[in-house]
Amino acid sequence: MELQIKQVISWMEKTNEKIQSNKEYLTSLDQAIGDGDHGLNMARGFQEVVNKLSSSNYTYVSDVLKDVSMTLLSKVGGASGPLYGTAFLKMSTALKGIETVDYPQFKKAVVEAVNGVKERGKANKGEKTMIDVWEPIVDFLQKQDNLEAKELESTAEKAMEATQDLKATKGRAAYLKERSIGHLDPGSVSSYYIFAALSEVLEEGA
Amino acid sequence: MELQIKQVISWMEKTNEKIQSNKEYLTSLDQAIGDGDHGLNMARGFQEVVNKLSSSNYTYVSDVLKDVSMTLLSKVGGASGPLYGTAFLKMSTALKGIETVDYPQFKKAVVEAVNGVKERGKANKGEKTMIDVWEPIVDFLQKQDNLEAKELESTAEKAMEATQDLKATKGRAAYLKERSIGHLDPGSVSSYYIFAALSEVLEEGA
Amino acid sequence: MSNVGIVLISHSPKVVEGIKDIIRQMVPDVPVELAGGTDDGSIGTNVEKIQNAIENAYNEKGVLLFFDLGSAMMNAELAVEMTDYEKVKVVKAPLLEGAYVAAVESGMGKTLEEVEKAARNVFDQT
């Protein structure tokens, strides 16, 4: 695999498309076990990301990711703002000065991202948060020597679905305790869109 | 001593006069160790009391005191509202059905009042609150078989002055801890006005 | 089926309005009534506002009262003494954090005692 500026921008555009068309769905998920704003938060944030990227010129992948981070930080009012903001910032820092990202570099960037999210959210795997998608993705990446786009997507999908059976112990859903069981975690669903979009970009690039 | 409706109304009018002319002074005391509204609170409350009493007809002393209580409760936004409201309500209850209040009845009413204030404020003597005036007054009344108006006034005055050296452990001034020492307690000063006004009424009646 | 009602008492009308906005995002169907400020809307508290709020929030599950400082507690306790309803209680918990947890617990159909306990322990949980 190889990621260049063009692919990263396309990754964000595809993510945005998925989020815009699933805005109501994300909202309904967050209404069930949260405050109902995750659809709005993500739709607003990624629309601004796409606007920002399309109106800027970039030399390095890290600069694109930095802008993604800053835009999400300033435009997403919920917990997903600082969390995704941190994730993309960590990726940006990990990929500093690189023009074409190769697989080991990408792996390292995602590892840094998930560590950042865990630190920011003071959360670990199994607490019914987006970490329950990001960490399985890291495990999956660690096991491969080359990125299989389709498998990336299905790994994220399975991880997202598995959040249904978890009891939330972090984030707003944690207030609901047992009642959070039986519902998908909204942030895990939006994280799935992010990796599904990446998978599509990689497939096209392949 | 004897207290009839006329005297009780006059008591409230004289209290109001003292409070109106010392409004700024009470404010400055509350600015030093509180939130600066005691002058306003008391001026508004007792003006409304006087308005209410002058526009009503009464058969029993207890009905006058009940109206005093209700007016202070609804028109004083600070702690002195529920505290004085409770004091006058307890007096009203203690004097129910009595047309001319004699000294033992009055004594009992003030004892009930101070007990009510202590319960409402969860406070005791020595905590730099209005209780530091009310409780010495009760002690003074308990010792006498007949009410000496002048001594009532001087007892209240001395008690009020003694609050200067206390450290507040209840009410807003308690947030200031040691810094509350060296200032008069605003509620003790307004309580002094109440007893000074009563003293004047009793003197006139004598 | 009804849910435990919540009364928010603060010296500031804005504070209780804002807390209600935050609660409503997560909990649409629990009675939340406000008693902020004095009778003329300035900084302070008012027992009649609290009495009205209790009246409007009341149902057979009961009502919990949350307050901010000093006179808010005194007026809350006065209002409880003055009401004829039995299941009305003042909760000693942080106003915003306690009321938020209480609203969520109430929305799950918990009893007055359960909701109160959760609110009191709000700072142990996290």
Next chain:
Amino acid sequence: MSNVGIVLISHSPKVVEGIKDIIRQMVPDVPVELAGGTDDGSIGTNVEKIQNAIENAYNEKGVLLFFDLGSAMMNAELAVEMTDYEKVKVVKAPLLEGAYVAAVESGMGKTLEEVEKAARNVFDQT
């Protein structure tokens, strides 16, 4: 001589405005800066608002940050990591009650550590 600055962070702009109103009655001369709501004023939090508030509240005594729920804490911690100032700290205390005590203590000229401790222990005192 300066006083420890206070930054109030809430999902609701009204909440922090109201708390400031309550604080100002008692404490006129301590920096109190607000970061309520998202960048467009709806319910949520915003790290840039917090950064601006820190900037405006800062002095050599330092700044303490008080927050309400979830993302407010995350954004507060982010803002602290992003600032170049050293004496900036997030306090784990009830928003209204903690900030009130902190403002009073700050007004008495206490240090950052003293103010923070008082705020954290606000529910032990009373």
